[in-house]
Amino acid sequence: MAGMLAGAHHPGAGAVVLFSGEVRETNQGRAVAFLEYEAVVPLAEKMIGEILAAACEKWGLPIALARHRVGRVDIGDVAVVVITASAHRSEAYAANRYIIDRIKHEAPIWKCEHFTDGTKEWGNNCNCHAVTGDITKHIYE
């Protein structure tokens, strides 16, 4: 994360926003031991690249970065980072939210929650289709 942030500065950017998605110790009242992420890596990388490009075009960003881990991620560790830089903070905040929302809903990445009671389950999948009726249409709040 420090390395990514170091690469996110730009002479035209007065604002740099960093989102760090980290593993918390409980989820819906259950004690979490760790998370394990799986991805279709080439497809996820391609899609994240496209999302970043779309954000840069939409908000005129000089820099947008994102990285998502795969494999085991322990409590308190970082699973995903999104960094956006813009001339003013409004665009950096909005673009950052856009990027992480789209990654969470669209990128072929999944988390398996391992609980302290020894059970595990694939968790909190995007279920926008239940509202939109279309598996490709998402609701970003």
Add this chain to the structure above:
Amino acid sequence: MKIYVYAGLKDYFLPEFELAEEVLNIDQLRACLLAINAQAGKLLSTCRFAVEDGFIDNTYKFKAHETVIVVPPSSGG
């Protein structure tokens, strides 16, 4: 046709397997997968499908011996 499944789909199918039948499109592929394990029906109805170049829709015509990825709803982040 080689099939790769991910996440919760691995509760119903092997992570990768060969489909003996030739299928033309996503609808036919879903039907074949349901025939293998009908319990996957609810999850399969929410899955997207992808080939090497990216996600595909119902109009896509599979090529011979294509590799297909079955993509459950995302849960990254």
